[in-house]
Amino acid sequence: MSENKNISIKDVAKHANVSTATVSHVINGTRFVSEDTKQKVMRAMDELNYRVNVVARSLRSRKSYVIAFLAPILASETSNHFFMSVAAGIQSVLKQNQYHLMLSDSHEEEEFEKEEIRMLGSQMIDGLIMAPSSRETDYEQLFGDYPVVYVDRVPNNSDRDSVVVDNRSVSKDAVEMLIRRGHKRIAYLSGPNTLTTTEERFAGYLEALSEAGLAEDKELVCTGEVSLDSGYKLTESLLAHKPTAIFATDNVMAMGAMMYMQENQIKVPDQVAVVAYDEFQWTRVTTPPLTVIEQPAFDLGVKAAEVMLERIDNADAPLSQHRLSGKLIVRQSC
Amino acid sequence: MSENKNISIKDVAKHANVSTATVSHVINGTRFVSEDTKQKVMRAMDELNYRVNVVARSLRSRKSYVIAFLAPILASETSNHFFMSVAAGIQSVLKQNQYHLMLSDSHEEEEFEKEEIRMLGSQMIDGLIMAPSSRETDYEQLFGDYPVVYVDRVPNNSDRDSVVVDNRSVSKDAVEMLIRRGHKRIAYLSGPNTLTTTEERFAGYLEALSEAGLAEDKELVCTGEVSLDSGYKLTESLLAHKPTAIFATDNVMAMGAMMYMQENQIKVPDQVAVVAYDEFQWTRVTTPPLTVIEQPAFDLGVKAAEVMLERIDNADAPLSQHRLSGKLIVRQSC
């Protein structure tokens, strides 16, 4: 039916007896066209089932109205949900401004990520919002000449716009709360310390301890792979050192911890209290429901997109760096 | 530093003292170029920090190497994870074939979805893989002249390629298992019956009952909004009719059910057994761990992408429709 092959603005122009310029201006509303002519053009477009070729358009206008979001969206259940919420925030802003969102996955691997950036090439996107998988990498040489906004994480020595969570501060809140409830042996369970986020969370943990006059006990600090199994095993070894509370900076690892304690009849929170990162619906249905730190994922995306659009508007505006607050949600696990 | 503004193949050609054709052929390996010339060109590209303009390329070659995936990826935690797994599958295949994945969200709303399809325009993508939010809609007129593959769901009267889950069959398995364990009053808890998937799951439920000589009890069939709260409330009213088991076709609703029973000290599985759709890591840490139906989400994506690439290769190949099997994972909740 709708044979759409190769119908160009030229065909429409011929069919409507006007010039291509006029057709273009009707489509874009970029200059006055008399009502009569406008009607003729519209009718022609309808009859030919014309569809604008966005590729040609962006070649000429040097605008694609596409913003890419590069993050470890497919890496795990946790980061998946977190970054998809960020994506939702981005999308909500972009949509209002007629921009498209292109999601790319970095797999949380540097090489994979670099390859994705290369594939974006030049001109395909008007901007890149990314959560870098490494803080050591020098990304600058890979980027095209579009603006870049970092979200959730920032590489070292970056002088780009950024929107992140105030991890240190909310982590400190969480640990302080545990201390207020009488805990003195608070374990730290986390993934490897390679991301700025993780580092900040650890800093918050230490700060709370130190301000309460508690010394850091190396035996209670435990980092490992981010996975359920890893969380399970690390919890097992942690418990040998008799913590009364566990502060887990990763959701999946917290699951492992909960699973271990459930299987070994360790009462939460009576024997061991638990506070973990990331609010999910399921954290309300564990036994007991989990006390968690909720990150403003959606807002992170909203802000990042807003910053991006402003940057596109004005390349010379001053650096725009933002830090959003997390929120402690107290439930029965502590 | 890396001033990349406006470096085109022409600049490279001039700088290397060759023609643009040669540069293009070096980049794409599309015809023999002597080692010497090749080196010259490469060096020039390096020195100028040349980056191919993918927009111009796809304008000319009529190929964008972008496949769009349109699904309700941001709609809820459940569909989010499910469709992101599908996306991961798609991505894994596309990447091997040098294609890009562009994720678009349909918000599970028809108008939103249509708008997204329109925005894709023509020529921007080489193909569209989608999970339609409605089976009634006539999407055909909206599509450009790219191939379309439906995944997970298929609209009525579609004669497009498709890849879906055999929902009826695995749902039947699950209910049969409950029956074998002696259950006779099995409740059905589900979202609204507007998707083919939901419909198929209900059919499987009914079929298992009927083959076991059990009559459908309307009081035990309960559909409502897909949300934790809704699951919670519907479970409350369901329990008035004394089911001994609940079959939940949605993950979030199952969470609501679990939460209600937990809060009201209803023992699972002793008083009420539970079987629910969708395997997540957290289903292993509830008390007790949940028996679930695992959908082959990743494989769904893989297959869909394969089908897409074949279709792109050969527009006239016969219709390619696939049905993948789900898997029942039995844990302590039943």
Add this chain to the structure above:
DNA sequence: ACAGCGTGCGTAAACGATTACTTAGCTTTA
């Protein structure tokens, strides 16, 4: 010695839009 062929590369026309510059025709103004 020259027709014929293979090799390596250059020339220039697309692809389908946007848009700076013109232009034709009409109205106003002095």
Add this chain to the structure above:
DNA sequence: TAAAGCTAAGTAATCGTTTACGCACGCTGT
């Protein structure tokens, strides 16, 4: 009535590639 101005729309260059042709040169065989 002629110059100036205004209105609506047309002409054609341009964005950066790909690719169908064509060409020059050197080698081969007779």
